[in-house]
Amino acid sequence: MSFHGLRGPHVRLIAKTHTKYSIRGGTGLVFALMALLTGLIIASIFVDPINQAKQQADAPDDIAEQIIQQVGRPAIKWATDASDTQLDYWMDANPALITAFMLLFMMFLPFLVALGASNQLSGDIGNRGIRYQLLRTERANLFLGRMVGTYLFGLIIYLVLFLIVAIFFLVQLDFYSAGDTITWLTRGFLAVAVYSLPYVALCAWISCAIDSAFGSLALTQLAIGFWPLLVNIGARQWEPFENAGYLMPWVYRSWLFDPSIGKTLAGIAVMLAFTALFTFLGLRHFEKRDL
Amino acid sequence: MTAAIEIDGVTKNFGSTRAVDNVSFEVPERSIFGLLGPNGAGKTTLFSLVASFLRPNSGAVRVEGIDVRNVSKLRGRLSILPQDAQFQANVPVLEQVIFFAMLSGSTRHDAEKAAMDALALVGLEEQAKKGARVLSHGMSKRLGIAQAFLGEPSVILLDEPTAGLDPKAARGIRDLIANQKVNGTLVISSHDLAEIQRMCDTVAIMRQGKLVECAKVSDLTRNDGAARLTFAKNLDDAQQASIRGVAGVANLVVDAAPTYGLVLDPEGNREEIIAKVVQTLAAAGVVARSIEDDTDLESRFLELTD
Numbered sequence: 204m205s206f207h208g209l210r211g212p213h214v215r216l217i218a219k220t221h222t223k224y225s226i227r228g229g230t231g232l233v234f235a236l237m238a239l240l241t242g243l244i245i246a247s248i249f250v251d252p253i254n255q256a257k258q259q260a261d262a263p264d265d266i267a268e269q270i271i272q273q274v275g276r277p278a279i280k281w282a283t284d285a286s287d288t289q290l291d292y293w294m295d296a297n298p299a300l301i302t303a304f305m306l307l308f309m310m311f312l313p314f315l316v317a318l319g320a321s322n323q324l325s326g327d328i329g330n331r332g333i334r335y336q337l338l339r340t341e342r343a344n345l346f347l348g349r350m351v352g353t354y355l356f357g358l359i360i361y362l363v364l365f366l367i368v369a370i371f372f373l374v375q376l377d378f379y380s381a382g383d384t385i386t387w388l389t390r391g392f393l394a395v396a397v398y399s400l401p402y403v404a405l406c407a408w409i410s411c412a413i414d415s416a417f418g419s420l421a422l423t424q425l426a427i428g429f430w431p432l433l434v435n436i437g438a439r440q441w442e443p444f445e446n447a448g449y450l451m452p453w454v455y456r457s458w459l460f461d462p463s464i465g466k467t468l469a470g471i472a473v474m475l476a477f478t479a480l481f482t483f484l485g486l487r488h489f490e491k492r493d494l
Numbered sequence: 495m496t497a498a499i500e501i502d503g504v505t506k507n508f509g510s511t512r513a514v515d516n517v518s519f520e521v522p523e524r525s526i527f528g529l530l531g532p533n534g535a536g537k538t539t540l541f542s543l544v545a546s547f548l549r550p551n552s553g554a555v556r557v558e559g560i561d562v563r564n565v566s567k568l569r570g571r572l573s574i575l576p577q578d579a580q581f582q583a584n585v586p587v588l589e590q591v592i593f594f595a596m597l598s599g600s601t602r603h604d605a606e607k608a609a610m611d612a613l614a615l616v617g618l619e620e621q622a623k624k625g626a627r628v629l630s631h632g633m634s635k636r637l638g639i640a641q642a643f644l645g646e647p648s649v650i651l652l653d654e655p656t657a658g659l660d661p662k663a664a665r666g667i668r669d670l671i672a673n674q675k676v677n678g679t680l681v682i683s684s685h686d687l688a689e690i691q692r693m694c695d696t697v698a699i700m701r702q703g704k705l706v707e708c709a710k711v712s713d714l715t716r717n718d719g720a721a722r723l724t725f726a727k728n729l730d731d732a733q734q735a736s737i738r739g740v741a742g743v744a745n746l747v748v749d750a751a752p753t754y755g756l757v758l759d760p761e762g763n764r765e766e767i768i769a770k771v772v773q774t775l776a777a778a779g780v781v782a783r784s785i786e787d788d789t790d791l792e793s794r795f796l797e798l799t800d
Contacts, residue, residue, distance in 0.1 A: 208566035213597065216593070216596055220589075224582070224585050224589075227584035227625075228584060330579070330580040331578060331579035332579055332580045332581060334547055334574070334576040335579060335581070335594060335641060336594070336597065337545070337546070338545055338546075338569070338572055338573060338574060339570075339594060339597035340566070340569070340597050341566045491549065493542075493547065493549060494548070
């Protein structure tokens with residue numbers, strides 16, 4: 204593998220063009236709609252029941268807090284296997300409903316990323332459109348430029364989603380202060396930004412290996428969903444198999460929300476390490492393969 | 495004469511299929527070079543190897559002395575019209591050409607001008623702001639040619655530029671290529687042998703992945719004492735024997751009856767020998783419908799690839 208042809212201006216140009224025209228492509232549009240829809244449905248799952256309970260109660264804020272502590276807390280503990288320290292940080296020190304929204308959204312995020320990132324190269328390899336660019340730049344620039352463009356496009360969509368969700372929580376629920384809402388959602392957005400990175404890289408690797416956009420989508424969804432499922436089933440039969448989950452970024456996602464700065468930074472480091480690994484494997488394959 | 499492209503013992507396999515088999519030849523600098531062969535001969539694979547889209551299993555390809563494994567060193571010097579490659583359907587045609595020009599090293603301002611000039615050259619100004627999905631097959635080919643000539647590269651590969659086009663559109667593409675100011679080397683693959691004969695200086699002919707001939711067009715089409723006779727009906731054995739008996743006739747071969755190939759003694763006077771053949775046939779009551787010089791590229795191509 205050679206990186207001597209790597210050019211910053213080319214990566215920037217390819218990333219910019221890819222971001223600019225992502226929405227025009229079918230998969231980009233589907234990803235944007237699905238990400239927004241999923242986020243808003245998740246937000247409304249938490250906001251609507253609380254709102255209804257508040258309307259029927261004499262002390263709306265008390266009943267909301269009661270529901271969060273009695274229903275929300277055990278549910279989040281079950282879903283994330285969080286420690287009491289983590290739960291206190293998520294449910295008491297910060298807006299609990301926004302925590303619930305962000306944790307659930309993070310569970311769907313890898314599958315949403317695959318929708319937007321699975322066709323970084325596969326479609327253009329399949330229809331040979333990539334050949335118009337191959338004599339004009341190094342393969343590494345194409346691979347990294349499209350990966351960066353895909354990532355930036357995703358960030359724009361998540362930013363729009365989090366802005367809508369912030370307004371939704373502030374206007375619809377009127378339960379948390381604007382400062383708490385925006386601060387905690389900003390942390391969530393940063394976590395999403397970091398957590399989506401290794402999955403964009405994983406999709407880039409798979410996308411450069413498959414000549415069909417649909418095939419790449421199917422394989423990325425399978426790769427993302429299969430491992431946690433396998434670990435879950437395997438751990439029921441043999442508990443130590445649970446540790447196999449650490450081979451994918453999935454397990455580390457709650458570290459990004461951890462009260463300890465050290466563990467949060469470790470979570471970021473793990474995500475960057477997975478990103479580097481998937482990018483390296485993808486680049487190596489793309490450099491060597493026939494196009 | 496130095497070589498613009500050197501193909502040195504190149505082999506390419508796809509699984510168990512050998513698409514290109516130990517092919518070696520050179521494309522002279524500043525020439526118009528034709529690559530010929532029937533379907534499946536390996537022409538497109540060879541183009542793809544030269545452009546470094548495909549990696550050879552063995553052998554090496556050099557363009558202007560640079561190994562194509564370092565293809566980035568050829569940026570702006572080598573370009574291609576790939577066969578069947580599609581443009582991005584939803585992106586405006588002009589933006590795509592600007593993008594190509596910027597990748598080739600132009601600034602945005604220069605790229606815009608170069609892209610508009612290139613589109614004007616191929617008559618696609620009106621489609622500039624539309625997505626590539628609105629382009630017909632012929633228009634897509636023209637766009638492909640526009641991007642291939644963008645930035646005046648010194649080596650241009652055109653893989654079947656007229657394939658799938660109606661005669662009028664094909665003529666338009668041919669005129670377009672002919673009118674380009676090619677200061678470098680142009681390599682064209684085509685099934686239209688008359689087109690290749692008219693445009694090219696040198697040709698390579700491939701068959702089943704192997705190179706069967708590489709020579710100047712003038713050498714391949716040189717009349718070396720052959721003619722083709724076509725009759726209204728097949729000649730019987732006695733009539734064939736009488737022709738073979740004419741002094742100066744080396745042989746009579748059945749080409750595709752009632753067309754026969756007449757092989758002449760190179761030492762004899764061609765016109766006199768043919769006149770004697772005509773007289774002999776007339777005496778036997780047979781008149782040839784046509785007598786042609788066996789000098790076109792098609793005959794040579796069929797001979798080499800059958």
